[in-house]
Amino acid sequence: MTVAALPPARDLSHHLNEIAKNRFPSPLKDIFNYMGRPGMISMAGGLPHPSLFPFNELALQVYPPSTDLSEGVPPLGEQMSLTIPKYPSAKTDTSLTSILQYGNCSGNPALRAFLHQFTLDLYQPAYSDFQILLHEGNTSGWTKVVRLLLEPNEYILCEEFTFPSSMSVWVPMGCKAVPIKMDGEGMRADHLEEVLASWETTHPGTRRPHIMYIVPVGQNPSGSTMPAERRKEIYDLCVKYDIIICEDDPYTTLQYPPFEITDTPAPVAPKSGADFAASLVPSFLKFDYEGRVIRLESFSKTIAPGNRLGYFVANPLFTERLLRATEVESQTPSGWSQGIILQLLTTWGQAGYLTWLSRLRDTYQTRRDTMCANLAKVFKALPAASYASAVPGAEGIALYPSSTDSASIKPDQLPVASFTAPVGGMFLWIKFYLKGAPRYRELVAQGVEDPEKSFMDEFWTALADNLVLLTPGSYYTPWEGAHKLSTSARGAERDVGYMRFAFSYNSSDEMEEGIRRVEQVVKKLWAY
Template identity: 65%
Template sequence: MTVPLELPKAIDLSHHLNSIARNRFASPLKDILNYMAQPGMISLAGGLPHPSLFPFAEANVSVYPANADLKHGVVPSVDEQLTLTIPKTAPVKGALDLNSVQQYGHSLGLPELRAWLHQFTRDVFSPAYSNFEILLHEGNTAAWAKVCRLLLDAGDYILLEEFSFPSSFGPWVPEGCKGVPVKMDAHGLRADDLERVLSEWETTHPGERRPRVLYTIPQGQNPAGLSMPGDRMRDVYEVCRKYDIIIVDDGPYSCLTFREFEITPEPVVPVAETGEQFRKTLATSFLKYDYEGRVIRLDSFSKTLAPGSRLGYFVANPIFIERLLRATEVESQTPSGWSMAIVSQLLHTWGQDGYLQWLSNLRDSYELRRNIMCAALAKRFVALPADKYASAVPGCEGVALYPRGTDPATIKPDQAPVASFVPPAGGMFLWIKFYLSGAPRFRELQTAQHEDPENAFMGEMWKALADNLVLLTPGSYYVVPASSGKATTSQRGAEPAVGHFRFAFSYNDRVEMEEGIRRVEEVASKLWGY
């Protein structure tokens, strides 16, 4: 798609609003705030606490410089650190101060921060329509819950990747909504499978309303660590346009997209880039292909600054933003004034170039952690390219892990490895698929005609790993709640004789990661009997 020089405006998508969203009205108390700023106004209307009674006189926060080298975990010296100061009263009109940021404010969020983020979104993610708007929120988990209350009616179906973030299920499952999993490959959600699901809907779900919302984590997908390339995003977008689907782009990992991984005996240290180089290579968002305004992007500072800030922002068309604003006025009012003030001061101090440099260095740090974990797996198993050594093993992509001591020359193309994984293209997680047919205990469960031998075996393996003092997240946590109510592996039509675990490389240091992988391999060697 060639983007015209003069971008179009978003189309009217108000028919997607549910009855709750359509019936919301502006908070009359918030309307009064607009009049309070008028010169000469004496307000006896608002129940605002007097700022002289706030116990905070001044806020001083020491922060890293934007170009801090983050790969090696060295905290910048005090001399290198910057100090952000927020006085109780602004020294000049329009400057940020504690009196204003600690007071009840407009539910859109701090104007200075919204303006900064609007420019950043335009420059970096380049939405393909002109009138996108920004609304601050309290983190993507809360933001997604608001979107569910905006678009979904009780009993609706919702499209998701076949494995997805478990907390994303929470807002819609209690409402009786039902998940529809869409298959993934090494490049994320498959446009062809999305087309299949939607084109066959009247046959597979006669008399039931087709899904109208796709929830996706396109970059650094949780749990799989996959990232959609631009052409895949474009294809998915056009399928959604064809069937009038709203795309919810959950983007906390968008700035943590990695360069290609190669199997090496030692972890490769990423080569540093400038902020401008990073911007040019940064993975894109669905916003880039959205010329109708059918994408709601959820962005967050949880992975780029700190999760405890509980701060993020929506990017969406004006109709959706206005309805989300009405909900915010009566549900959460506004994000924390402290968080907005500190983040705003930080971003204005760093500037856009500085923030991009910070993101580039941050990406390098997590990319190195990915490389450390992958190299640890290659050290404990025999790690080989799946397309060369496991080409006849169904669904085996990326790197195949064989028992230590295996001679690659003896491997047959249909010989299942112990496990395989697609090297994470972003995010914080490694999604490892285990091939259970080689484990004697799994075959016992099959012979005994266990109702769900895959789930039973993976439960036993998880317990064995925990007993060996290594904790992983079970893959079953990420299975989309079945619209049919069927829960076993075979009933769901899931791939047989495989199971998954999610490995996180975001927190532990190299020594801990390598020891953790050693313990995993120790358990695997006992269960697979090698």
């Protein structure tokens, strides 16, 4: 099917908040449009003259897209040279005079054109008139979406565990989360349907949530990746209940095959760029025939976070309103970042960019495998489903003390922890079973109000004192209001706690030592 044969986005203007509805174009916009006319002498704009920029040329050495990232920095002779001259030349239209000047608030037109084609080819949106608008990274992009759609004191749908920074912009507005339960494949469609269908009964007189924030690949913190079938189920529910989906997807190209329990993982076999692209789970855009998905893309995980550069993929109504906000809030992402990323992507080409992404994915898969293998080496790692009597519904891998004889483990013997090896992203989300820890049982006996949090706080401190730093699971609890702070008040699962392990940064030796230090603390607290 060609783009021309696809339907345009549906009119979803009723989702705009009052601020977004009342934004008006910057009065300078018309002046900038006229400035490009041939022969125009403009004395209207306060533009610094480019001859006064103290930069004459930007020269960079970059990796070829096919670099084997497991071997470190490629030799200088194998690297590629990028140059951005002060003025346009026969070789390139990109110049310092353009990227360092006040620019189009939509972002560099050539970069947006590249990303539009990339989106069309890789994600295949199901409607014809999607647009690209650059932003300063997904945190900034999400902030703009909140200011576009949410009114004070509304509710927002999110996963059972969610990225803390995503809440910081709407909590001060008096908004509250509606957490949707998850499993190893992300947000559960059945629980979403249950919450939405019963809303008028459970929240009489309150507007049903009309915005969903979701991280469908390598979900932060759980590491879950949602398969295509479930995305379609959730999208259909969002059509049924008229919900806008904000798809925050910085890890989308970091998708891996399942991990098989082993303490010696096999080397990763590289794929071609085309095979890599074909292996990716589709974006929500693939199912979006109405334009109700606002996709947040970022170069933070694929190139470097310091670029502070990303982009929206959204329908024209939303991009136009987002642009009005951008004109007066942030204007445009850094010209340096736009120019460098543009030169890099056009030098690599789309095929080269896919090859780079494939090699990058292979490297992070190796890191994922290394962390999981170290856990299997330090603990006794067994299929969690085999011990469902002890942990009903457990998925993935159960961790027992290393001294345990697997043949002697009873079906109802509680493990120390369990996790689902992620098939995307940068994190392991490890669930600890607290009943096996004497200190936790002591806190329960003392009648401590929230023994789960109290124990996990002590656990985290003990880990830090043993020189290993993890992220506490409590950071990822969605804000439901001051009356739902404790585990029992939220109706959350009792007698468990979580820690997030990141495998993105450390070397193999550091991971091995870090997991060994974790086990030392676990051994002491669980008294085995």
